[in-house]
Amino acid sequence: MNGELSVKSAIKETLPTVFGYIGIGIAFGIIGHAAGISTLLVGLISIIIYAGSAQFITVSMLTAGAPVLSIIIATFLVNSRMILMSASLAPYFEKYSVLKNVQIGTLLTDESFALGMNKINHTNHQLSFEWFNTANIIVYLTWIVSSIIGAELGNLIGDPQTWGLDFAIIAMFWGLLYLQVLADRQFSFKLQVLVIITAIVLTYVGMIFLPKTLVIIVVTIVGCESGVLIKHAFF
Structure with a gap:
């Protein structure tokens, strides 16, 4: 690009x-x-x-x-x-x-x-x-x-x-x-990898406990919040 x-x-x-x-x-x-x-x-x-x-x-x-x-x-x-x-x-x-x-x-x-x-x-x-x-x-x-x-x-x-x-x-x-x-x-490679892993884990857990129609939107919201927390806590 x-x-x-x-x-x-x-x-x-x-x-x-x-x-x-x-x-x-x-x-x-x-x-x-x-x-x-x-x-x-x-x-x-x-x-x-x-x-x-x-x-x-x-x-x-x-x-x-x-x-x-x-x-x-x-x-x-x-x-x-x-x-x-x-x-x-x-x-x-x-x-x-x-x-x-x-x-x-x-x-x-x-x-x-x-x-x-x-x-x-x-x-x-x-x-x-x-x-x-x-x-x-x-x-x-x-x-x-x-x-x-x-x-x-x-x-x-x-x-x-x-x-x-x-x-x-x-x-x-x-x-x-x-x-x-x-x-x-904008963000370090380590931070991005951590957020990706977090999203994967959240998706796996969400597929177990949530209806499939809600998994994406819930993981998106929780994943974004988790990313912010990880950034401020460790980076």
């Missing part, structure tokens, strides 16, 4: 994450096809819901004949972490109009958020609408096209796990975490 906040820079810096989207998008399309959902509906789900984990849940609940209200509530809970992410990004876009802020928030994903957090390490803590919107649009279009391709490939590919496609998004997040640790010069 560099210090530019242009459209050209956004395209260059977003492309590495595209491969993760392609893998998991195709996997979703294949699973949607296997569940008896048409290619058109798979495409519409990706366009309207646009949330990987929530889309997999939606397909499962549709297949099980769950009520629409239950699907809506489940989708909201799974994606409630976006409230925290949007709140974290809001200060960087105060100078832009409400419409532009809504546009950024609507297409925000875990990956584009992580890219943005990496980017501020190179731009003196600045973000631009042009850069972030370009990144959002690239991953949005990639996700839609990939899921449609996956639905069409459903006749040829059986279980996406046999191709390793289910691991694509996990690998992408590990890559983004690695880049974040390398690029963030």
Whole structure:
């Protein structure tokens, strides 16, 4: 990454994450096809819901004949972490109009958020609408096209796990975490490693005692507080 906040820079810096989207998008399309959902509906789900984990849940609940209200509530809970992410990004876009802020928030994903957090390490803590919107649009279009391709490939590919496609998004997040640790010069390497280990432990414990829909948002809040405590206590 560099210090530019242009459209050209956004395209260059977003492309590495595209491969993760392609893998998991195709996997979703294949699973949607296997569940008896048409290619058109798979495409519409990706366009309207646009949330990987929530889309997999939606397909499962549709297949099980769950009520629409239950699907809506489940989708909201799974994606409630976006409230925290949007709140974290809001200060960087105060100078832009409400419409532009809504546009950024609507297409925000875990990956584009992580890219943005990496980017501020190179731009003196600045973000631009042009850069972030370009990144959002690239991953949005990639996700839609990939899921449609996956639905069409459903006749040829059986279980996406046999191709390793289910691991694509996990690998992408590990890559983004690695880049974040390398690029963030505000905090020491030891502090970052301690916070990462704390988050892993909290996630493990949370998976035991909390509903899966609440794990991410609870771990995010508790992890942030723990990071602050660790920083002030030992660094």
